[in-house]
Amino acid sequence: MTDRSAGNNSPQFENLLARLRAFLARRHEFDLMTPREVDEIAHELNLSTSDLRTLARGRGSPELLSKRLKHAGLSAEALATSHSDVLRDLRRVCGLCQEKKRCTTDLARDKRASPARYCPNELTLTALSRGARGARPGAGIDADQAAVSEIVVSMTSSHPGKAST
Template identity: 35%
Template sequence: MITQRAPFPIVTKAIKLFGDWLKQRRELHELMEYDEEFGTLEPVARELNVAPTDLDSLVRQGPQGANELPSMLAALDIDEATLRRAEPALLRDMERVCSFCAHKRRCDQELAAHTTAVNYVEYCENADTIDALRLTN
């Protein structure tokens, strides 16, 4: 049996990273165009329940800004889909907090080591919310 490997995995990863960066640049450009056209980002920010300054920062973080949150929730036996249906605003707020987190490296390490459930309270800025969610489960 012949197993197929992706040719040139480093090149493939570089192309994906460049594509992600390009997408983020387009989103920033669209945000700036909207701001120039309408003079304010407040309606968009209000719709997303964030401050206008946070909106700019969130777009700069890119779509991967809260990548750790689904894994964190799964590691702590919190069903993201159920949370999304029951408390969409709460989940969006958790994503916002996760996007601004300064402890991403530690979070990634804990997730990889499967020690999240033991140590998340030490570094996760969503720890209080997670604790409250875990009490309701």
């Protein structure tokens, strides 16, 4: 007979247990809110209530987006400064994405070519990446930077009253 408790000290088990505890804590906190509180938070974040609930239940999105940004030569910190509305939208889209399993598999294999087939953020990431490369010292505004500007304008204009200055 094997000792089943021996595997409970593994780093994988501890990681899984920590993730489960965090999930249950988030879920419990969210479940304690009144419907009005949930609606107010959703409104403040410019989300539907159902999107907010989906994002609250979601898992893995911040890590996946962070890796996608890294593959594109971008960082969340830099985007937070230069394009905070775009970063917020990237996070929302990633959190609502139905292809997390495929994305996780691709990122684990270090695949960079296939996301265009399924990642709803890929066009934005590509435009931001090209814009970042063109924004290096000595570079003028080019078509790639114009594409990034168009994305930023379209995102901020789709959220009237929510654009940051």
